[in-house]
Amino acid sequence: MPDFTLSPASLEAAIPVFYQQGLHTASDAVLAQALHTSEADLTARFPSRELLVHHTVLADMERQKREHVELYAQYFSAVERLYGLLQLGLRDLAAVPGQFYVDLQTGFPKTWEAVLEHLSSYSAPQLQQLLNDGIRSRLFRSDINIQLVTKILIEQLNLLLNPQVFPPDRYNMREVFRSIFLYYIRGICTDEGARIAAEHFARL
Structure with missing residues (x-):
């Protein structure tokens, strides 16, 4: 062994x-x-x-978790933390060649399954907690369906990673990420939350 x-x-x-x-x-x-x-x-x-x-890949997931702890120590509102998570996601995606996820899905199914498990057991609860926090602090709209919005965010990520939908040789993945996520996040914000979001999203 x-x-x-x-x-x-x-x-x-x-x-x-x-x-x-x-x-x-x-x-x-x-x-x-x-x-x-x-x-x-x-x-x-x-x-x-x-x-x-x-x-x-498991080690890289742990690296992401450590960065999220550091992020949460820097930002305190749910909108800022969500913005920070998006920034980290954008940075990571910009570094990943398009073929990487294709090879991972087709050649390393056990590892790809671990990636999906990470999304469901870590990323989804993290997003749900952020949405809850944002509603309580009146930064996100109170009428949003937390489970549904979380599911949509996760599925949007799966959509982004689908090379048949967004071939990496035809699309700038950073722009795809922005178009899928940032405008959607603005749409679930209250006026107060949108003001905070606009300040941070303008930097992208």
């Missing part, structure tokens, strides 16, 4: 390599160098590419 002792922070270094060279075609030599280990140790710890990709 391999010894998975590489820390999540260490495994995160493999993400840029997979972005640049591909999930299937990234060389063990470059991955080992990025992870500050030897090829022999890398293959001993992760005897298959599937296993390495899986643990690397």
